[in-house]
Each structure stands twice: as C-alpha cells, then as structure tokens.
Amino acid sequence: MLKLKYNFSLFAFATAIVILSCVQKATNSKVKSSLEKANFEAIVNGDSTHLFTLKNPHMEVGITNYGGRIVSLLVPDKNNSPLDVVLGFDNIQDYLAKPNSFGATMGRVTNRIANGTFVLDGDTIRIDKNNGQHAIHGGSKGWRQQVFKGNQRNDSTLFLSYRSPDGESGFPGNVEVNIQYTLTQNNALRIDYTAKSDKKTVINLTNHSFFNLSGNPQNIVLDDILFVNAGYFTPVDSQAIPTGKIVPVLNTPFDFTTPIKIKDAIKRDSTSEQLRFVSGFDHNWVLDTKGNLNDPAASVYSPISGIKLTVYTDEPGIQVYTANTLDQSQKGKKNIPFRKYGAICLETQHFPDTPNKPSWPSIVLNPGEKYHSTCIYEFGIE
Structure with a gap:
C-alpha cells in the first residue's frame, strides 16, 4: 500500500491556536468539506456544541463535541481528489432530530446488554x-447524546472530556472520560480513550463511524x-x-x-x-x-x-x-x-x-x- 506522506510546517506550529473552552476560533467559517461551523452551534443539555477541524495537507476531519462525533473525514482518492468517506449530517439539528449513531462515541458500554x-x-x-x-450503546442517556467539553491545541489534536454522573442510564459510579483525537503523520486518525470511576463499574468504548x-x-x-x-x-x-x-x-x-x-x-x-x-x-x-x-x-x-x-x-x-x-x-x-x-x-x-x-x-x-x-x-x- 502506498501511504501518503507529509510534514508539519514550522509556521503551522508557530501559529497554532490554543483552545481552552468549547469555543473554537477559526479564520474561515467553512472547511474544505463545505460544512458551515455555524450550523453546529447550539445549546444541548445546557451546554454549547461546536464543530472542530483537524487537518494536514492531505486529510481533514470534522468533529463535533455533541456525542464526540466524527462528522466528516476527507481523504484523497486514487485521482488525488478529496472524498468525504463517512456518513453524517451537515447541521446539529439533524443529529438531534432522531437518536442515531453516526460517527459517535459509544459509552458507557457500546453494543448490547x-x-x-x-x-x-x-x-x-x-x-x-x-x-x-435490551440496552444498546449506553442506554437512553448514552454518551452519543451528551455534550463533551472541547480543547483543541493545534491542527492535529483535539481533546474531548465528559463527566458521566453516578446512575446515568443506570450505570454505577461517577466516570471521568477523556478522548484524544490525533491526525498523525502517516495519515491516520488515532483515537485514545481514558476513563476513571469512583465506584466499581463497567466501561467499553468505541467510535461508530459509518x-x-x-x-x-x-x-x-x-x-x-x-x-x-x-x-x-x-x-x-x-x-x-x-x-x-x-x-x-x-x-x-x-x-x-x-x-x-x-x-x-x-x-x-x-x-x-x-x-x-x-x-x-x-x-x-x-x-x-x-x-x-x-x-x-x-x-x-x-x-x-x-x-x-x-x-x-x-x-x-x-x-x-x-x-x-x-x-x-x-x-x-x-x-x-x-x-x-x-x-x-x-x-x-x-x-x-x-x-x-x-x-x-x-x-x-x-x-x-x-x-x-x-x-x-x-x-x-x-
């Protein structure tokens, strides 16, 4: 397999924007995928939702903090034309209209119980x-329907976090979860999940991109x-x-x-x-x-x-x-x-x-x- 190669520029590092809240600052209201960031701005469960963008010269990933969802994922095809290879919606309201799993983080327990x-x-x-x-993907209040806090440090890394209260969907323990999305130098999207609980509980996380x-x-x-x-x-x-x-x-x-x-x-x-x-x-x-x-x-x-x-x-x-x-x-x-x-x-x-x-x-x-x-x-x- 021929892997696409790229190098981060010093300029990109020097001008990286540190985001300490869910609000992502950007110089362009559109990304290559033509998603409008404004269409992902809303108040859900009392918290603000946003669209974050990770990118390098060959790839671009759109992620919303609503459910920790991958909204878009652009990669070049054999003709070097960018294709969006994940299913999703172009606005937050469609994600809210009907419970769905498109691109979402599944927790506390993915799949069926x-x-x-x-x-x-x-x-x-x-x-x-x-x-x-049966229960599936964390029950009726599973994490695909929760709003995470966002912290984007540069073009290649996004951190999302969520505190799941004791008893949420019936699961025991207050759980603190952190998700790190990293767009790597070998054109991969790496997702690292970490979590801890103050009571004995169960955890099984995944991403449900289509x-x-x-x-x-x-x-x-x-x-x-x-x-x-x-x-x-x-x-x-x-x-x-x-x-x-x-x-x-x-x-x-x-x-x-x-x-x-x-x-x-x-x-x-x-x-x-x-x-x-x-x-x-x-x-x-x-x-x-x-x-x-x-x-x-x-x-x-x-x-x-x-x-x-x-x-x-x-x-x-x-x-x-x-x-x-x-x-x-x-x-x-x-x-x-x-x-x-x-x-x-x-x-x-x-x-x-x-x-x-x-x-x-x-x-x-x-x-x-x-x-x-x-x-x-x-x-x-x-």
Whole structure:
C-alpha cells in the first residue's frame, strides 16, 4: 500500500491556536468539506456544541463535541481528489432530530446488554432498555447524546472530556472520560480513550463511524474488499444478542482472514441463519492481534476510489456492521439518502454483552484503576 506522506510546517506550529473552552476560533467559517461551523452551534443539555477541524495537507476531519462525533473525514482518492468517506449530517439539528449513531462515541458500554441487566458484585444493575427488551450503546442517556467539553491545541489534536454522573442510564459510579483525537503523520486518525470511576463499574468504548470509501453513500459496500484478522467470531440469537459461543469462521461467510469482496463472502452461504438474523453482518469478531497496535485488526478497500482503510486496536474484538437497517428515510450531507448496505462500521471493542458472559474479557473498571483503549483508522491508496 502506498501511504501518503507529509510534514508539519514550522509556521503551522508557530501559529497554532490554543483552545481552552468549547469555543473554537477559526479564520474561515467553512472547511474544505463545505460544512458551515455555524450550523453546529447550539445549546444541548445546557451546554454549547461546536464543530472542530483537524487537518494536514492531505486529510481533514470534522468533529463535533455533541456525542464526540466524527462528522466528516476527507481523504484523497486514487485521482488525488478529496472524498468525504463517512456518513453524517451537515447541521446539529439533524443529529438531534432522531437518536442515531453516526460517527459517535459509544459509552458507557457500546453494543448490547441483554435484557438491560447484569450482576456486579452481587447487585443487579438495571440499564435503560432502548433496544426492545435490551440496552444498546449506553442506554437512553448514552454518551452519543451528551455534550463533551472541547480543547483543541493545534491542527492535529483535539481533546474531548465528559463527566458521566453516578446512575446515568443506570450505570454505577461517577466516570471521568477523556478522548484524544490525533491526525498523525502517516495519515491516520488515532483515537485514545481514558476513563476513571469512583465506584466499581463497567466501561467499553468505541467510535461508530459509518464508512463509505467510495465517497458516495448511494454506492453499496458489498463490492468492497474486507479483511478481518480473526479466526473466530461470536454468533448471535434472533435479537442480535451473543449466544455466548465462540466459533470458527472457517467455511462460513464470516471468514475474512484472506481479503475478499463482502458479497463473495456472503455467497459461501447466503441462507446463513446468522446473516438472516440481522439482515447482513452485525457481529463481533475475536481478533488474533492480541492487543498489538502494530498488527492490523481489519481493513476495507474500495475498488471505486482506490482508498484503503486499515484499523489497528488494542481491543480484543471488532464489530463489523454493514448498515443493514438504513432505509433511505434519512438524508445526510448534500441531501443524499442513507441506503441499506451504504456503509460499513468497524467498531473496536470488548465483546457485546460481556457483563453477562463471565468467561469473556472483562470490562469491569475498579476505583483507582485507569481504563485505556486505542483505535487507529489509517488511510492510503492501493
């Protein structure tokens, strides 16, 4: 893979603007993506929302402190034309209109918790049920709907922080979380999460960006070439709750150990019960990377644009979701409807419903301990 290279200029460092509050100062009200910063200025839950911009000579990332969301992500295609490769909206009101996950930080616990309950030190914890009889992505007051405090120090780094009060969505403990977004010199967006709690609790964070590397959400991703560095996955029941089993991917549609078009993997068994349960892929893979940030966890490549996204993480799992529930009822940037299979999500994580699966890697955070998780989205041309 040919990686794009760049160097920070001394001038950029010398003129970097230090932001000590959520208010981002900028000399231009527009970014390359044509997003209007003014359209992200609002008062939500009593706090101010804003649009922040990270950029280098080849990439630009728009992030709002509402839900810690990646709003836009511009990368050059094989013709050196910038493409926005994430789904999202061009104003804060569309994010507020209907609960959604586009580009958001998922917490306190990403993914599903069966029946919205789990036992912690003998106590039954009850989480808001916001997915039928189950809880998903932190419950009804999950962090995707909260406003973070922003601190942008330069063009390459953004810090977001949030204090989650004891009892929020039913979770115990006051939790302080910090997220650092860094646009690196090898054209990657690195996300570092840290958190601490004053009570024993559970934490499992991820970013829920919907990627379409063709730059057009009307193009389905089933023609993209996917690699997942995992010999096993966790099957689900008809309500998308993990059964507790860990099974081999060999000879199933879930085998992406060799890069393959997503639609060709499906053809191995298009009648698979697992595919039918969720109308495509919405499953957790058990990574073989053993937490090594230098070992690719997954990659996806668009033959249309030539853009390849490689994911690195220190997490034990990754959720691959092929936007099975999008139905064109919502329209995003440039008024383009979101269609079924019009994106792919690559969510680094501990396994779903882990609080109810004692044999799986734990997400318990004790007082005095520090939670840390890293996800790297690296872009290049192939």
